[in-house]
Amino acid sequence: MTTAIDRRKVALFLALAFGISWTGAVGLFVSGIELQSMLGTVLVVVVFMWAPAIAAIAVQRYSGKSVRTGCGLARGRLRWIALSWLAPVGFLAVTIGVGLALPTVSFTTEYAVFLADLGLSPDEIDESIAVLEALPVPPIxxxxxxxxxxxxTINALAALGEELGWRGLLLAELAPLGFWRLSAVTGVVWGIWHAPIILQGHNFPEAPIAGIVVMTLWTVAASPVFTYLTVRARSVLAATFFHGTFNAVASLSLLYLTGAGTLLIAPVGVAGIGAAVLATAVCVAHDRSVAADRITTGTPLSPWGSGD
Structure with a gap:
């Protein structure tokens, strides 16, 4: 385990990751492609979300190092990977709970309103509601x-594009910083990296400038959870499945919460920040009361070879 950070390597990785992503985002803006469209979604995944992975692979190859060992691309500890896959369901429940504690926010099952926001026509909404009402189980x-x-599956493939960079190469290279500083730095980088697509309406279409700030607060708050799961699993796959399922499940807070804008009730809004803080507290409680060894300290991490 090294105790010094290869600043040149980290700088090269960040320059490539940001350069590819932000150039792609500018290209999307200039082309006039809507991010919410099918084409826009595909391009965001391929050009924007996969830039950190492309940068990580390029830097590892340039350094003559293995991508698999350097970025934690291993099977790891399966029970922690399984937990990471399922954890966003609990994250959703906590996000809804925190959201309901906010002023003016209430619980709703008005699926028609949500479907309308997605752009469905009245006929499509009626058909969708009929399908939901015919289900033998609650829609949730x-x-x-x-x-x-x-x-x-598909969300994991998209999430791997980010995680091979953030919780792969960057986590390994910043491991000498220790759990908290590593998580904080990664969280800030990760949040700012989203800026170009947030300015184009991603996540916070009604408040893009404030959205960058809120998004960065969420990434800083959630980063310790991603770090903890990755280190305990000894694999970047933990962060990948957590991220993939989170993107698919946590957005349901926008379906079941009403009375406020996305800055408050989005899974990466104020409600999500509260949920991330509580999830971090759970990680710390496990680390200090259950785990055989502690990793939430200021000592350097060994991400691919420690954790209970």
Whole structure:
């Protein structure tokens, strides 16, 4: 385990990751492609979300190092990877709970309003509502089931593009900083990296400038959870499945909460920040009361070879 950070390597990785992503975002803006469209979604995944992975692979190859060992691309500890895949369901529940504690926010099952916000026509909304009403289980069961499936498949593939960089190469290279400083630095970088697509309406279409700030607060608050799961699992796959399922499931807070804008009730809004803080507290409680060894300290981490 090294105790010094290769600043040149980190700088090269960040320059490539930001350069590719932000150039792609500018290209999307100039082309006039809507991020919410099918084409826009595909391009965001390929050009923007996969830039950190491309940068990590390029830097590892340039350094003559293995991508698999250097970025934690291993099977790791399966029970922690499974937990990471399922954890966003609890994250959703806590986000809704925190959201309900906010002024003017209330719980709703007005699916028609949500479907209308997605751009469906009245006929499509009626058809969708009929399908939901015919289900033998509450709709939330279907939504969560679909989210878990997506978190293991297509969403995981998209999330790997980010995580191979953030919780792969960057986590390994910043490991000498220790758990908290590493998580804080990664959280800030991760949040600012989102800026170009947030300015184009991603996540916070009604308040893009404030959205960058709120998004960065969320990434800083959530980063310790990602770090903890990754180190305990000894694999970047933990962060990948957590991220993939989170993207599919946590957004349901926008379906079940009403009375406020996305800055408050989005999974990466104020409600999500509260949930992330509580999730971090759970990680710390496990680390200090259950785990055989502690990692939430200021000592250097050994991300691919420690954790209970």
């Amino acid at each position: 069961v279907l939504f969560v089931g679909q989210g878990l499936l997506a978190g293991l």
